[in-house]
Amino acid sequence: MIEVSAATPKESDTVESRILDAALVQFEKVGLRKTTIEDIxxxxxxxRVTVYRRVGSRDDVxxxxVTREVAATLAEIEKLPELHDNIDDLVVDVFVTIITKWRTHPLVQRMLLLEPDRILSKxxxxxxxxxxxxxxxTIKALTRAVEAGxxxxxxxxxxRAEIVCRIVHSMILAPYGTERDASELELAAFARQYLVPIISG
Known part of the structure; x- marks a missing residue:
């Protein structure tokens, strides 16, 4: 719960960003359960009071x-239509980007190692x-693809966008099956064969 303060928006953003940056470092080091507000x-x-006032409790932090990290990845997704001139390549790029980010993000990997139940809940x-x-x-990216012809x-x-998101969500929640250890090329082939028809078929 971010509380409105007398600080200017720029000052507020800077302090809150520092707090979230610090929290991310702590979470990656020791996990969520062992991180305290004092550590952050x-x-x-x-x-401590500044953390509570600017962001909230540990759960709020x-x-x-999590929301900021997801938003950063999604901001990348929204820019991908500018890099492609056909829907097949765009869908493939979106899918491979999301799965690769998930597999390589330090916080995700730390939570999967230390607190898999916590990340499942999230x-x-x-x-x-x-x-x-x-x-x-995803809808925004596809809408831009429509605008680009x-x-x-x-x-x-x-x-259709929600169906594809649910498939990706399922693959993240249950990282086993035929695509468990798929390379980027194999992920691209999967998306081209099974996800592109959902969007454009």
Whole structure:
């Protein structure tokens, strides 16, 4: 819960960014459970009260960090239509980017090692916000593809985007099966064969 303060937006953003940066460092070092507000405050160079006032409780900090990391990846996704001139390559790039980011993100890997139950909760019971953000970013990217002439103006484009997001979400939640250890080339082939038809078929 971010509290409105007397600081200017720029000053507020700087302090909050420092707090979230510090929290990310701590989470990657020791995990979520072992990280305290005191640890985050020390790492950020602020006092505990500032953390509580600017971001909130430890759970609020966790949610803010997760949301920011997801938003950073989704911001990349929204820019991908500029790099392609056909929908097949765009869908493949979106899929491979998301799966690769998930597999290589330091915080994700640390949580999978130390607190797999916590990350599962963040993607299921507490995952509505991040899933909604993912669908919105996918719809935005596909809408830009329509505007660029890569895709016809499909009436149910939002539904198709959500279906693809649910497939990706499932692959993240259950990282086993035929694509478990797939290379980027194999992931691209999977997307081209199975995901592209959902969007453009």
């Amino acid at each position: 405050a020390r790492q950020a160079g602020v006092d 966790v949610q803010a960090v 993607l299921t019971n507490d995952g509505e916000l991040t899933f909604t953000m993912s669908v919105a970013a 890569m895709l016809p103006d499909i009436p149910d484009l939002a539904v």
